Amino acid sequence: MRLHASALVRCLAPRLAALCLCLIALSTAAQISPGSALRLDGTNGYVDAGNHAVFNAFPFTMTAWIRTTNVDGTAQGIVSKYFDASYNGYSVHLVNGRINAWYLRTFSNYALAPGGLPIDGGFVADGAWHHVVFTVDAAGGRVFVDGVRTAN
Numbered sequence: 163m164r165l166h167a168s169a170l171v172r173c174l175a176p177r178l179a180a181l182c183l184c185l186i187a188l189s190t191a192a193q194i195s196p197g198s199a200l201r202l203d204g205t206n207g208y209v210d211a212g213n214h215a216v217f218n219a220f221p222f223t224m225t226a227w228i229r230t231t232n233v234d235g236t237a238q239g240i241v242s243k244y245f246d247a248s249y250n251g252y253s254v255h256l257v258n259g260r261i262n263a264w265y266l267r268t269f270s271n272y273a274l275a276p277g278g279l280p281i282d283g284g285f286v287a288d289g290a291w292h293h294v295v296f297t298v299d300a301a302g303g304r305v306f307v308d309g310v311r312t313a314n
Contacts, residue, residue, distance in 0.1 A: 217243050220267065221299035224254060229291045233259035254296045259287030263296040263305050273303025281305050283312045
């Protein structure tokens, strides 16, 4: 079975085996098999869930199950909603085997780590499954990996 739809919120999986639980899963080139959830191929699959106002929610929490050994220095998206230079959106991605997350509501209202860097969720490229959560509210942004809050 193939799912179809359109848009901007994406669960990306270039060289990243990921099961993304993205608010909703509306479209994909991935397959759904009986008795399992959405399965991406680990090379270039993604889910495109549209650019609907519901994805601009605040506060919000996004979550994904991931498994990877990728330690590439190029950002590999897990869940993202961002249009370049818009200063409005969010991303959870992998860089050098580490989870990074950020949220930009406006140019002056955002959730980043000190120094304007992404929030570091720690190293996850060990080949094991990890549950990653990024939550943003009035207190800021927080990343949890396998139920443990990481430093930010």
